[in-house]
Amino acid sequence: MRRAPLISGSSGHQLVAEQRMQHLAREYAARIFPMTLENKRTKDRIRNEVLTPYQVAEILQLNFRTVIRRFEDGTIPAKKIGSKWRCSRKNLDTYLDSTNELS
The missing domain is CATH 1.10.10 (Arc Repressor Mutant, subunit A)
Structure with missing residues (x-):
């Protein structure tokens, strides 16, 4: 995952925080719904x-x-x-x- 460059001021930190939240949401969803397309193909x-x-x-x-x-x-x-x-x-x-x- 590419990280956003830090931009001075609150908007830069807000962007990084939003990307971190998206990353955590994807990790959480992967744990809840483990049957991804790749897992289905393997099965x-x-x-x-x-x-x-x-x-x-x-x-x-x-x-x-x-x-x-x-x-x-x-x-x-x-x-x-x-x-x-x-x-x-x-x-x-x-x-x-x-x-x-x-x-």
């Missing part, structure tokens, strides 16, 4: 992320083989691309929301 990027079985195992704190078995039987929604299993973060979140295992 969307994470939701569209494609995960490997190892990443899913780490997120769910399960064994890698257990995750593969759940992929194969369709318990966890995933796709096999070539010989590799992949699961979208969105599908994993939906699975976690719908399951009663954690309740």
Whole structure:
């Protein structure tokens, strides 16, 4: 942020005070409304992320083989691309929301 030059007299100090108040207001608004456009983009990027079985195992704190078995039987929604299993973060979140295992 650029600072205004100090102008002699009360108007110069008033200008600096007004800019300081605007800066404080922006900081306060950022704390109250943390979902900025950049945060929303980051959140969307994470939701569209494609995960490997190892990443899913780490997120769910399960064994890698257990995750593969759940992929194969369709318990966890995933796709096999070539010989590799992949699961979208969105599908994993939906699975976690719908399951009663954690309740």
